[in-house]
Amino acid sequence: MTASAAATENSIALEQDAFVAAVSDQLGVFLSEKGALLASISADTLVLVDSIKTLVTGGKRMRALLCYWGWRGAGGAPDAAEVVMAGAALELFQGAALIHDDIIDRSDTRRGGPSVHRAFATLHAERRWALDEERFGHAAAILTGDLCLSFSEEMFASIGAEAGSRARAVFNLMRAEVMAGQYLDILEEVSGPSKPHNTAVSRASAIIRYKSAKYSSEHPLVLGGALAGGSAKLLAGYSEFALPLGEAFQLRDDVLGVFGDPAQTGKPAGDDLREGKRTVLVGLTIDAANDADRKFVDSHLGRQDLTAEQIGRLCAIMVDSQALAGTEAMISVLSATAFAALAELPLAADVSAALSALGHAAVSRAS
Amino acid sequence: MTASAAATENSIALEQDAFVAAVSDQLGVFLSEKGALLASISADTLVLVDSIKTLVTGGKRMRALLCYWGWRGAGGAPDAAEVVMAGAALELFQGAALIHDDIIDRSDTRRGGPSVHRAFATLHAERRWALDEERFGHAAAILTGDLCLSFSEEMFASIGAEAGSRARAVFNLMRAEVMAGQYLDILEEVSGPSKPHNTAVSRASAIIRYKSAKYSSEHPLVLGGALAGGSAKLLAGYSEFALPLGEAFQLRDDVLGVFGDPAQTGKPAGDDLREGKRTVLVGLTIDAANDADRKFVDSHLGRQDLTAEQIGRLCAIMVDSQALAGTEAMISVLSATAFAALAELPLAADVSAALSALGHAAVSRAS
Structure with a gap:
């Protein structure tokens, strides 16, 4: 440096x-x-x-x-x-x-x-x-x-902020979208097993976009820009950076929810599997796994009484099916897209550096 | 007429x-x-x-x-x-x-x-x-x-409405008060039986004030007045009318919840008793009932599996202890206080007549 x-x-x-x-x-x-x-x-x-x-x-x-x-x-x-x-x-x-x-x-x-x-x-x-x-x-x-x-x-x-202002509109949109996204999330938990497994990844991607990426990343950044009176062009550029970043962030969260160290994440091992979250990681798994493994995943995800052995098998299927590797690859691609968009933004060096640091911390964290 | x-x-x-x-x-x-x-x-x-x-x-x-x-x-x-x-x-x-x-x-x-x-x-x-x-x-x-x-x-x-305006303050206060009141309501359901029975009525009165009277009656009326730029004196007068009115309204609701006709209220008979609501009606009951009846009320309120016979006995205790009559008397006193305050308000005849009609409908309804 x-x-x-x-x-x-x-x-x-x-x-x-x-x-x-x-x-x-x-x-x-x-x-x-x-x-x-x-x-x-x-x-x-x-x-x-x-x-x-x-x-x-x-x-x-x-x-x-x-x-x-x-x-x-x-x-x-x-x-x-x-x-x-x-x-x-x-x-x-x-x-x-x-x-x-x-x-x-x-x-x-x-x-x-x-x-x-x-x-x-x-x-x-x-x-x-x-x-x-x-x-x-x-x-x-x-x-x-x-x-x-x-x-x-x-x-x-x-x-x-005035009633018709952009900032107020972002705040309103953020709330409606995250609640809709959370509903899609619980809906997928119960209806996912009866839907085609080859569309599981695209369904899971839509969920993280609304439940997480827009809410946790895009809207906060755009909200700040809107409050300061940023141009529509600047705010659109913010979205191009923050939306893929937010998606990568959530994919990292999903990986940590299954493979993270409980001591660092503060959540017990297997918690996400017991909750039955149908993440992109799960979608990639059931799309690529053989029939026996897919059946095991579908019948065990969301069970409150999962044993350590069952959690171990679920993790092994995620690794063996290349779903974990695939998720990591998606995180890399989304991160690269986000940082390329950031590089195009007309920002002062300190703002750009700060956003870059926040972004890198979000996608490569361990907790 | x-x-x-x-x-x-x-x-x-x-x-x-x-x-x-x-x-x-x-x-x-x-x-x-x-x-x-x-x-x-x-x-x-x-x-x-x-x-x-x-x-x-x-x-x-x-x-x-x-x-x-x-x-x-x-x-x-x-x-x-x-x-x-x-x-x-x-x-x-x-x-x-x-x-x-x-x-x-x-x-x-x-x-x-x-x-x-x-x-x-x-x-x-x-x-x-x-x-x-x-x-x-x-x-x-x-x-x-x-x-x-x-x-x-x-x-x-x-x-x-501007950030520091009276209307915005009323809207904010309304939300915080009703949520606090609802918490007191669920807290009383679980902690009421272990508290002194001679303060049950005053605890239930505090609950209906925040959970219901302020939220359903006082704040809406004051909000309208504040939006139109009403004076502090007028808004205080609104409160003197609408707070006792709202309390009477909730007492009527509690009576209907136990003694109302399910066909008219749209709620099954005994629903409030199964929910375990510790209303003023219940407070008057356990304060005035004999030991055996009080014990029966405390041990049966809030049970999901109440039989028609048990519901019948709970109702009989409320009548025999004069709790029902006492609640009706409270409704009368609160209504009289409200309408006396309304008569003092400097309102046009049509506004006064409209509020009077709304008030009478609220406290003497059957559904």
């Missing part, structure tokens, strides 16, 4: 740290105010805000950072309040999505700790309350997610 | 009908646009918007109408677009709340038809999809509710 590249990297890191700290402060102040509001209703409801606080304290802030560099790339100032609020709104939206996702996927852990519904079920058990602890956990988590979704929107509305 | 009173009643009915039709049109156009968006993702996701459409087509539009007369009472014009959008946003919010409520309460019916999670479970069964139909139903309904909540906010944002 040259001295000038090192200096750029250092200044990017400082700028990112300042932004991330500002987003955390914004979330902290906002959630404290909401805690005071809920306390005025009943101290018993404070646990809702505390759950949200715990959840949004963690995380990599990837969406907020993409929004930030989208903003900076379109000429936004480094220390502007709007982009901090937008970043906080994205983090709250992600929090809401995770709370409800974990109910849907029956995930008991999140970022190494208990998921929200699990934490409420534990509270129920500890207090020896009446009726069913699981049901209470789910109900409380549905409400916590709803509250977090409202908070996200309230935070976004506080920016004051 | 005098000729002039009849003329007023007729003109109110015409004006209300025009507003309700405008809200329905607004919802129809909006949901058609959202249907087109979802269809562009995948035709499979259209069912999400269709579920919302079915749900928001029914209902009494009580919240939208309160918003409307709040707007008119503060000088808003009869045919303004803002209040139509606000009414549509409130109806969408109510739709989202109902979808998630029905999951939480395990209610299989809504307005005489299947609830959303039940409809998705039936779809799963009809298509003979894999894995569990109940789980799919819940997951799909969580996502549909989230989508509907986002739609509500998108509709409200399209009004263009």
Whole structure:
């Protein structure tokens, strides 16, 4: 690395740290105010805000950072309040999505700790309350997610983006698309086995586009650009970079969900297989596997009672069918497409370097 | 009725009908646009918007109408677009709340038809999809509710109320309060039996204030007034009318939930008792009943397997303990307080008459 590249990297890191700290402060102040509001209703409801606080304290802030560099790339100032609020709104939206996702996927852990519904079920058990602890956990988590979704929107509305503005349109589109994508995801879990196996990959690709790539990558970057008044051409260029990047990111997530180290991912081994996620990795597997192996995959994916041996066989089929290698190849192609598009964008060197670093971290991470 | 009173009643009915039709049109156009968006993702996701459409087509539009007369009472014009959008946003919010409520309460019916999670479970069964139909139903309904909540906010944002405006503050407060109130509701179901029975009524009163009265009555009326630029004094007067009215409305709902005619309410007999709702009616019962009856109530409320005989005994205890009579007395007192406050409001005769009619319908209804 040259001295000038090192200096750029250092200044990017400082700028990112300042932004991330500002987003955390914004979330902290906002959630404290909401805690005071809920306390005025009943101290018993404070646990809702505390759950949200715990959840949004963690995380990599990837969406907020993409929004930030989208903003900076379109000429936004480094220390502007709007982009901090937008970043906080994205983090709250992600929090809401995770709370409800974990109910849907029956995930008991999140970022190494208990998921929200699990934490409420534990509270129920500890207090020896009446009726069913699981049901209470789910109900409380549905409400916590709803509250977090409202908070996200309230935070976004506080920016004051006009009703017909591009930024508002992106925010609206993001929410509708991710919910539609999540529905396609659960639909594929139940209807996938009865559909042709040679279209499984294209179905899985559509799911990750809407459930993940647009929501986690494209829309945050474009939102930042739109808030700063970026041109339609610039925002289209953002999409050309961020959409394939987001797809590669989700493919990496799917690989880690099966082959990742539980100590690093914070999720138990085989969790994605028990959830029955019909990912591109699974699609490639059932498309390429022999009949016996395909039948084994179809009849075991989504079973809560999978044994370590069954998980081992599922992993072996994914490797032997070249599905894992195929997924890694797709990650490479999508990454190359994304970074080629990034190189074409008319961005200042520091913005370009920051987006490049974020992108590389997203597709080659281990957790 | 005098000729002039009849003329007023007729003109109110015409004006209300025009507003309700405008809200329905607004919802129809909006949901058609959202249907087109979802269809562009995948035709499979259209069912999400269709579920919302079915749900928001029914209902009494009580919240939208309160918003409307709040707007008119503060000088808003009869045919303004803002209040139509606000009414549509409130109806969408109510739709989202109902979808998630029905999951939480395990209610299989809504307005005489299947609830959303039940409809998705039936779809799963009809298509003979894999894995569990109940789980799919819940997951799909969580996502549909989230989508509907986002739609509500998108509709409200399209009004263009400024970030720091009173109307936006009311909309934000409404959402946080109702979610906190719903949490207190499910918390009381599980923790109520272990708390002192002589405070059950005051706990149940706090729940209906936040879960229902503020959300269904006070906030819609104040929202309409705030959008039209009503004075702080007028809006405070609105609260003095609408808060006790909303409490009386919910007490009526609780009575109907136990003693109502299933043919008229559209809910099976005993549904509220199986759900284990710890209403004011229940609070009065366990406070006044003898030890044996109280024990029977505490050990049977919330059981999914209640027999007709057990439901009959629960109802008998509510009557014999004078809890039903006490609830009716509370409805009378709250109604009188509300209508006395209404009489003090500086409103035109038609607005006052419209709010009076809405109020009387809310507290003396049979469905």
